[in-house]
Amino acid sequence: MSNSEASSNGTGASELFQLLRDGEPRTRAQLAKSTGMARSTIAARVDELMRMGLIAPVAEAASTGGRPPSQFALRSSARVVLAADIGASHANVAVADLSGTILAEHSEPVSITLGPVDVLSWMLQTAASLLAQTGRDRHDLVAIGIGVPGPVEHSTGQPVNPPIMPGWDRFDVPGWVRQHLEVPVLVDNDVNIMALGERATAWPTTEHLMFVKVATGIGAGVISSGMLLRGAQGVAGDIGHVRVARGAGVPCHCGNTGCLEALASGPAIARALREQGADTQNGSDVVALVKSGNVEAIQAVRQAGRDIGEVLTACVSLMNPEVIALGGSMARVGEHLIAGVREVVYTRSMPLATGHLSIVQSTAAGKAGIIGASMLALDHVLSPAAFHSLAGRR
Secondary structure, X not given: OOHHHHHHXXXXXXXXXXXXXXXOOEEHHHHHHHHOOOHHHHHHHHHHHHHHOOEEEEOOOOOOXXXXXXXXXXXXXXXXXXXXXXXXXXXXXEEEEOOOOEEEEEEEEOOHHHOHHHHHHHHHHHHHHHHHHOOOOHHHEEEEEEEEOOOEEOOOOEEOOOOOOOOOOOOOXXXXXXXXXXXXXXXXXXXXXXHHHHHHHHOOOOOXXXXXXXXXXXXXXXXXXXXXXXXXXXXXXXXXXXXXXXXXXOEOOOOOEOEHHHHHOHHHHHHHHHOOOOOOOOHHHHHHXXXXXXXXXXXXXXXXXXXXXHXXXXXXXXXXXXXXXXXXXXXXHOHHHHHHHHHHHHHHOOHHHHOOOEEEEOOOHHHHHHHHHHHHHHHHHOOHHHHXXXXXXX
């Protein structure tokens, strides 16, 4: 085969696939117009992708006269990815198709302190069960996306100095998993994958988005120009350890004082209410009090929102997001937390930055992490660079 033929076979099919991976049906004529390829070349590439099982004919398009033109679209059932959202005390594993649709999932309490081998072994056992449940096997699997509750060096997939993950520091998560499943393994911080999940669920065309998780800790996932912003060491968005004015002298577990997390996280709000005589041991107790209409709890949550808004005001000036979505367990208090955030951000930020800024509750909610983990895997395996690997799987 000549170099030109090799290039044509590989690059041409990949280019066509990138157009069709969004799932929208297109005719050969539409594909030719979009790519600039000759109709005969398009026909050959369509046949090639169909032989690979990656696309399939769909319902006929409307005809302008004569025989209706055939349409082709991504065959989402052709392969599957594995998604894992591993939290501090809970984990969720799912199998998704190439469109990101969750086919099967399982969630249960799993402590991150068990260490990487035990937690990842549980993940693999759960994955095997889910694959069997969906009638698939390891040969159908093309990638794995994993979210963990700590900083991750994106280039290696290794957690780096994670404060609540003993035994995980610099553990080669992708390398260990690939000893058991020989597919690409993508690992990221849990808030980053939540940002991906929120965008995929509610804001697919939004290029600039922040997802703020308020739970035991506080962190943000930042999407800028449609791409995750991870930073040099994978800690971009670590807003929980930004100092806020009201926090002078309040100690944080990181060793500093006045951190946002020490004032506005679930445990911090619970502690403040305990000092007022309430029986609040954790964030869930705070949520329960707010939902029962307790005025002191509502006021404490509203103040936590203002504290978060103080930090987000700086983020709005730096990042100029279109959307700020609040999620995590404390988002269950509803509009009270968001009201505090809006009060400060809309008051203190420049009008040009807030004129079209939406500050909203997460739409994906508890599903954000698992959806985002599947997006992490899909964005890799469906990319031009990974096309040949995808095509080579059964």
